[in-house]
Amino acid sequence: MMNAHRLLKAAKKVCEIKTVFRFPYVHLICISSRFNEVELDDRELDFCRSIKINVAELRKILHNSLLSLRLLTADEFLEEYPNNKNRGHHWLSALIDQELKEISSTEEPSTRIKVIHFYGYKGGQARSTLLGLLSTTLAEDGWKVLVVDSDIEAPSLDIIYARTSRTLSSTLLGVIQSTSDIIPERVRTPEGSGYVDLLACRPKLAEFDIDASAFALRCALEPMIIEDAAKRIVEFAIENKYDALLIDHRSGLSPVPLPWMNTLPGPTVVCVRLDEQWRPAEHFIKSVLRTNSANPGVFVSWKPDDENLDSYRHRNNPQIDALLEILVEAISEAAEISDSFEEEAEISSVELEDHWIVWSYDSAFRQSRLPEKNQLSGLSIESLNKLRSILNVSYKITESSAENTLLLSPSGASDEGDLIQTEALRELSVHNNSISYILGRKGTGKTRLLRELSKAGVGEPLLVDSNSKDNKGLKSPSPELTRAADLYKDTPEKLWWHLLSAAIDAPETSTDELGRLFSQEMEQPTSDDPILRILEKIEGKSKRTFLIDGLETAFNAKLIFTYTEALFRFIQTVETDSRLSKYIHLKLFIRSDLVGRGFQNIEQQLHGKSLYLSWDTQKIFNFILSRISRIQWYKEQFPSLIEDIEENRADILKGSLPTEECEVLLMKAFPEKIRRNNLATKTFLKTYFADSASDRPEISTSDKLRYYPRVFDKFLQVIADPQPTDVGSFQGSQTEEGKGKISQSLIFIAHEAAAREYLSQLQSELNYLVSLSDDFSENQAKIKALLDAFEGLKTPFKLDECVSELTAKVNIDKRDIRTAIERMKNLGMFEDRPDYPGQLRVGRLFKSSLKMKYVRGKK
Known part of the structure; x- marks a missing residue:
């Protein structure tokens, strides 16, 4: 039984074949001199005899395959198709062109912006995640990146970047509906001049559900709307001086990817899991790669577990070779029409081994949908660098960062x-x-x-x-x-x-x-x-x-x-x-x-x-250095430290001077060790000021300590000007004689003063948070009495026992005390004791200010 594939194969033997796509039909144009002065019906009969098929069967094949057969002479072809131009792009026309080996230009696209497409035949291939990682890494290297979520049926980049678009102007749907402005959402702003802007697929609001559904249907009925949108977006990107345009496509045979790829040619990152399920898509993947024959693209396979890489590759070699052969065909077909083609220069999958990249299992994705680059494993960073090299985006873009x-x-x-x-x-x-x-x-x-x-x-x-x-x-x-x-x-x-x-x-x-x-x-x-x-x-x-x-x-x-x-x-x-x-x-x-x-x-x-908002160790140490350089006493006592801070000021103001380098600078003013507790000063600064309990739903760093800038600010001010405080007065020199470092006893007094002041500030907010009396002044007095009553109590503690002890010390109802402790816990003053159900412990920063006593307890 003849089908469209066999029809094309037979037609090529009897006449010259041209195709023009006029949605929804592919005009299959057979050009031959045998049609001169022959009526249309007779041409059809003659064509059927030539390919050994009857007219009814021919018409059935044409109907089933959305083909419009045109039997023309050369002059008729030029008259009816003067520009020989397609109107729209679709898998149907792409596969037919592929069958006929019709190749578009092999030149690099002339667009003044780097365009990269992301595609996968099946879902769940980490396509969107990979796009997010690449965009962020490019931004860190100074690239201005515009990302478009063109997955109209299941958009996800707003989830990946954790940003929600609410207006049409910041979405692809808005571009389709011709809103007056395009205003993408800034989703990543690393240090320097680079950034990532997102044009989401649609607004999140439910009131746009009907518009989004109509959008999906229109893409199937009007493929030109995507091409028009692509042209408008690239004009916007060039006008706004973006360096790269990254487009996330729908998987499978969605009508959306090919209009994008043909309108804005660029390499395609094809995400494919080596589970054999990609096999039916071999020719569709080739259609994708053929849209940019100058640099078709690259395959990326996400390895789902920690299997040894050599074992993984050896086990999947047949699939890897088969994928690379698709790429070989796409490149070779383009090379064959080039003026400089030489048969002995033909390539094989061996020469393209670097175009298959494995993305190894990485535990960083347990903590975050889009981890920072410094959280990725060495193998992941290596794969990312390989990908950038093949896509020709491995270089940095440097310019003045004044704008940001x-x-x-x-x-x-x-x-x-x-x-x-x-x-x-x-x-x-x-x-x-x-x-x-x-x-x-x-x-x-x-x-x-x-x-x-x-x-x-x-x-x-x-x-x-x-x-x-x-x-x-x-x-x-x-x-x-x-x-x-x-x-x-x-x-x-x-x-x-x-x-x-x-x-x-x-x-x-x-x-x-x-x-x-x-x-x-x-x-x-x-x-x-x-x-x-x-x-x-x-x-x-x-x-x-x-x-x-x-x-x-x-x-x-x-x-x-x-x-x-x-x-x-x-x-x-x-x-x-x-x-x-x-x-x-x-x-x-x-x-x-x-x-x-x-x-x-x-x-x-x-x-x-x-x-x-939170401050990890690196950022708070940069903050400390920035404050030290602005306080006159430190300028007078540690001039070499101030010079070093000034040399690194640009990094310090960005919070990017590494923790280790910050510590080296701080040790020029602080002693190496605190004798009072035999603790390294670096550890003291990290732990005595820290809050280990985070209120963030997702901490994207291995550093779980969190800090409060105002506490360190007070700490530094007390050291520089140790006026009498409610924790005592400092007597003696602010620096240790003969060592030139800050006095150890002053360090502890300054810490206690800073912690006490922070508690005082929290107390003022507890007055509005905890209700122990309807009278505001009486409520203030009771809250102060309750806080004072913690003095001498042990930590960690069982909540019921602590409530009873506090009730005995102050005239406040047990239920009110329990509620107050819960509110204090929400503020970070107390935290659950890990592995000890029903027990709490005082937050590190509040131990000294509440004057609680640490005891080693048992479960």
């Missing part, structure tokens, strides 16, 4: 120290970023970060910490906020809507103007709907981003959780209502223990829109 470091100057606000350019700062400093929730424990830099974003014009303060010295945003607490909290306690969401309405009327959210307008909002009748007024006021206006901080002290302990839950519902409404999100973006800076009091879908609300 505009926030590195000293702050002009209350904190005079240099600002360490953490990853959070780099991500948030990008205008129009989608981050809505910035979480961290007290002292991790939330308030400082808000102030810097305000100065950079990224957002406008709406609610700010009471200590803010900038005249922007409503202070927390404030008379207006206290009045509003009482007024709206039965309808708490209204407080946030009225505050937003006031901010929209205030061009720059200055403190006085915002307070006045908020007071006017509170005069509105109870039947007033602020949302309707907001919609009227924002229509046609420029989009504004508002920054919210200071929630921890905005309301008393009876109301804080009520208004926190209302705030999360309020933000979700703004995010999910396109009428609002088009003009308003809210960023909430919040202590992480309050986040759990959002509402039942809080994890879903935070996903892809949150940043967890």
Whole structure:
């Protein structure tokens, strides 16, 4: 029985064959002089006799294969197909061209941007993960990378990068629907000038589900829409000076990949697991590779376990050779039409062995979907380097990084120290970023970060910490906020809507103007709907981003959780209502223990829109060095250290000076060992200031210690100026005689003073978090008494026993004490004792400030 394959084979023997794709048909054009002055029906009969088939069978084959047979003379062909140009691309036309060995240009694409495609016939081949790793590595080397998620049926790059797109302008769907602007989301901002921007497939909001479904259907019915989108995106990429465009494609025979690949030729990374399931796709894979014959691409196989690499390769050699033979054919077919082709130069799979790359099992992916490069195993890094070499993207791009470091100057606000350019700062400093929730424990830099974003014009303060010295945003607490909290306690969401309405009327959210307008909002009748007024006021206006901080002290302990839950519902409404999100973006800076009091879908609300602020050992040591260089006493006592810091200032301000190098510098001022506890000073600095319990859902580093910059800041200030503190006065020289290092006794006094001050700051927030009395002053007194009562108690401890001991020391109900300890635990003051169910231990930083006694206990 004849089919399309045999029909093509037979037709090639009787006439010259040309094909033109006019969706959904492939015009199969048979050109021969035998058709001169012959009627169409007679041409068909003559053609059937030539290939030994009857007319009915021919028409059935044409119908089944979406072929339109055109029997023409040479002149007729030129007249009907003057440009011989396809309209669209599809697997159907690609396979027919492959059968006829029709090759497009073998020249390198002239596009002024490096285009790389990622494809896999089957899912679960780590295609998207590999794209994410490559994009991040390129960005670390200075590349500006634009990533497009073109997997229209199962997009995942928003999950890989942990970013959620909410607007059409930041998605491929928006490009298809011809939105006025293309505004990709910045998803990676490593040190230097490189970055990764993501054009997600579609907005996450459910209201776009119908649009997304129609998009998938249109791609099958209108293949040209992808080609048009590809042209628009590459124009945008070139205009915005991106260095590379990485495109993640749908697996299988989706109608989407080939239009991309033919419109924007580039090498394809074909991800294939060696499980034999790729075998039916051999010719489809070849069609992919033939789209860019100058550099077809590379195969990457993810090895799923820790099997020995030599054993793995030996066991799978037949599959590896078969895959490389596909690549050989694609390259050889292109070479054969080249003017410089020589038969003796033909290649085999042996010459292309480097085009198959194995990605070994790597435990780093247990901790993170997209690990940092320094977390990958040596084998993974080697494979990544091989991939970059074959794709011709192994070089670095260097240029001035001023564009990405505009926030590195000293702050002009209350904190005079240099600002360490953490990853959070780099991500948030990008205008129009989608981050809505910035979480961290007290002292991790939330308030400082808000102030810097305000100065950079990224957002406008709406609610700010009471200590803010900038005249922007409503202070927390404030008379207006206290009045509003009482007024709206039965309808708490209204407080946030009225505050937003006031901010929209205030061009720059200055403190006085915002307070006045908020007071006017509170005069509105109870039947007033602020949302309707907001919609009227924002229509046609420029989009504004508002920054919210200071929630921890905005309301008393009876109301804080009520208004926190209302705030999360309020933000979700703004995010999910396109009428609002088009003009308003809210960023909430919040202590992480309050986040759990959002509402039942809080994890879903935070996903892809949150940043967890934390300081690991490397970043905090860079922070210490930056502060030392700004304090006069250290300049006078350790001039050589200051010189070394200045030489490394660029790396220090980026937080990138390695921990080991930081330690070498710190030991120029600190003694090597603390005699009091026979502990190396490096260990003392790491552990005595650390919080080992993290509030982050996923820690992407092996360094589990977390620190608070303000504690180290106080520590350094006390050493430089040891004024009497509530932990005692220091007597004697600040440096050890004859050694020139900081006094060991002063180190301990400074540590205790810093820890005590941090506890005092937490105590002020506990006044708003723990309710032991309805009277605020009495509540403060009881919380202080409870904290003082921990003195002399043992740690670790059984919770029930500790509650009983505290009850005996203070006149507070057991249930209230238990609740208070739970709130303190959420703040990091206490943590579960590993392997000891029902036991807690005091956090390392609070042991000295609470004056608890460490004892070695038994289970």
